[in-house]
Amino acid sequence: QVQLVQSGAEVKKPGASVKLSCEASGYCFACYEIHWVRQAPGQGLEWLGLINVGNGNIKFSQKFQGRVTLSGDRSANTAYMQLNSLTSDDTAVYFCSRDGWNYDVLTGVNGFDVWGQGTLVTVSS
Amino acid sequence: ELVLTQSPGTLSLSPGERATLSCRASESLSSSFLAWYQQKPGQAPTLLIYGASSRATGIPNRFSGSGSGTDFTLSISRLEPEDFAVYYCQQYGASFHFTFGPGTRVELK
Numbered sequence: 001q002v003q004l005v006q007s008g009a010e011v012k013k014p015g016a017s018v019k020l021s022c023e024a025s026g027y028c029f030a031c032y033e034i035h036w037v038r039q040a041p042g043q044g045l046e047w048l049g050l051i052n053v054g055n056g057n058i059k060f061s062q063k064f065q066g067r068v069t070l071s072g073d074r075s076a077n078t079a080y081m082q083l084n085s086l087t088s089d090d091t092a093v094y095f096c097s098r099d100g101w102n103y104d105v106l107t108g109v110n111g112f113d114v115w116g117q118g119t120l121v122t123v124s125s
Numbered sequence: 126e127l128v129l130t131q132s133p134g135t136l137s138l139s140p141g142e143r144a145t146l147s148c149r150a151s152e153s154l155s156s157s158f159l160a161w162y163q164q165k166p167g168q169a170p171t172l173l174i175y176g177a178s179s180r181a182t183g184i185p186n187r188f189s190g191s192g193s194g195t196d197f198t199l200s201i202s203r204l205e206p207e208d209f210a211v212y213y214c215q216q217y218g219a220s221f222h223f224t225f226g227p228g229t230r231v232e233l234k
Contacts, residue, residue: 044213072192095170112160112162112215113172
């Protein structure tokens with residue numbers, strides 16, 4: 001079945017970096033973009049960026065430009081998100097999600113149709 | 126930058142009642158680029174509606190979306206117990222922006 005499985009919870013100190021993974025299964029990994037979205041405790045959803053491992057396209061929210069690195073390993077069907085210079089404001093659940101548009105056959109849905117279970121990142125001294 | 130505003134912040138209703146949720150964009154948005162999600166506590170969001178009015182796979186037909194330009198609506202015709210959750214609208218992809226609205230909580234009255 002189509003699913004995204006994310007890596008486990010992380011605890012980091014301020015100033016450190018964190019690298020999260022998102023393993024896809026059940027579909028053509030390179031055919032769909034992967035987005036990263038975060039949710040601080042009790043807050044709403046915030047989009048960080050996207051990666052298309054098929055064509056190499058990467059886009060970021062302006063807020064995270066320069067602090068986020070997105071990458072992908074097609075052989076492992078896995079996407080990665082690294083966030084640098086962590087502060088307590090980065091404490092959140094980080095989700096990866098699949099963009100519903102299939103870039104291989106140019107059809108699909110305009111929305112994030114599959115989500116990972118989320119990874120809690122806690123930044124604390 | 127386009128901003129999405131959702132109202133009301135909280136909607137208190139009983140099972141069987143109709144829910145009407147609003148999402149307003151700060152500038153005109155193609156209906157192709159408006160999506161709605163449901164999120165329950167401790168879970169990832171679920172795509173409900175894309176293209177303003179198309180239901181995602183497996184979504185019951187009591188959920189419907191409508192609207193165009195700057196005003197969009199998510200309606201739930203008759204609330205089921207599992208529908209009490211937070212609902213987010215999203216600008217999908219216009220100029221590579223994927224921002225979410227602040228959410229509407231539908232709570233049990």
